[in-house]
Ligand SMILES: Nc1ncnc2c1ncn2[C@@H]1O[C@H](COP(=O)(O)OP(=O)(O)O)[C@@H](O)[C@H]1O
């Protein structure tokens with residue numbers, strides 16, 4: 086899909102420098118530096134009101150920044166009106182022209198620019214979004230997912246350097262949304278241009294994006310690949326917003342080589358130094374985090390069989406919910422009253438029921454360490470509330 090002109094123009098990087106937006110005395114976006122690499126699928130992820138749309142609109146030129154600059158490649162576009170920027174936006178409401186058929190909706194951008202021979206390009210675009218068969222239908226005759234694909238084709242036919250998508254799948258039901266996530270990802274891979282995708286849905290961001298910026302209250306809290314954000318969250322907000330985390334308030338007991346030995350609830354735990362995002366000085370506090378699926382659950386009667394060298398905590402099961410692929414347990418322990426543990430359904434131990442005394446154990450490498458001076462529950466529930 087790329088033409089020589091597009092690839093050599095080198096214009097696909099989006100670079101925000103010190104960009105901010107205030108409304109009166111309210112700051113929607115705090116000064117922000119962000120580079121979106123050319124050709125990447127980039128997600129801005131965060132709860133409602135955290136400043137995602139405002140950031141996107143500043144890239145599009147639909148919102149004037151209070152301070153800072155927007156570059157596309159080497160070009161400073163801060164002062165350019167939206168229509169002069171090589172950028173197109175797809176919104177949640179597809180805003181197709183109801184009286185035009187699909188073909189003419191897609192052709193619209195070319196016709197407006199006075200281009201007469203649109204057939205080849207329109208057909209290519211319809212092919213790309215797999216709607217060749219639907220060309221002569223009207224928008225209302227298509228499903229929501231198909232209409233959204235028309236909106237994407239209509240934007241891409243203008244050959245933008247960057248496609249901005251603001252919650253484009255928000256109006257679709259869950260199943261269709263899943264399909265469209267894969268579909269949009271395929272389209273992006275095929276056309277190879279930069280996509281900046283705004284969503285409040287962490288699963289959506291993780292599935293689609295090469296790189297995710299997690300936003301919280303007008304700031305980018307952390308930036309990384311989905312796996313990196315999930316495995317190495319640097320704040321409780323990111324740890325809780327992307328999936329579920331358990332936190333243990335611990336004290337640094339000693340350090341030895343690459344290991345940090347922690348004291349928690351009368352026991353010891355090991356944290357690898359490379360996984361501590363806060364300084365660990367003897368006597369200092371640290372939050373030890375571990376994801377529910379990294380933990381094994383062993384009935385207390387079998388505790389002798391747990392291999393040496395694993396982090397372990399004793400507790401009592403308070404809840405268990407069988408969900409087919411796994412069972413989700415809640416365990417009351419001296420270090421955390423509601424430890425969450427997900428056990429894969431391989432060989433189910435019938436003794437693991439509420440009331441059972443158990444040992445939770447995991448590989449120390451799966452522990453991450455965070456600054457203890459933050460709210461353990463930051464970001465909890467924000468993702469779920471939105472979806473509901
Ligand atoms: N035109 C405006 N005037 C005043 N406040 C605004 C305006 N636009 C957005 N905001 C506020 O800025 C914050 C960020 O909004 P927005 O970028 O739309 O968030 P998101 O897209 O992450 O839900 C919100 O608190 C919103 O109410």
Ligand SMILES: [Mg+2]
Nearest residue numbers: 134137138139
């Ligand atoms: Mg928004």
